[in-house]
Amino acid sequence: MKDKVLRALDSIRPGLQADGGDVELVDVDIQGKVLIKLVGNCGGCPMSEITLQQGIERIVKMQVPEVTSVEAI
16 A cells, blocks of 8 residues: 555645645555655645645545545654
8 A cells, every 4th residue: 555655645746846845655554544744845834734635635545545544744
């Protein structure tokens, strides 16, 4: 599942990088919980929670149905 999540994040990455940010995969547990780290401009952006929930989590769950949640650490 980790490889699928990495591919999903790779599909999101160009949009984040265009704004000076990025996303790093920290872990994927056996229950489908994905931990990520928002870096660059995304790390301190006041809109990062919206980016996480409406962008990253939505797309990752769509591409990898086994994912139950995506959380930033």
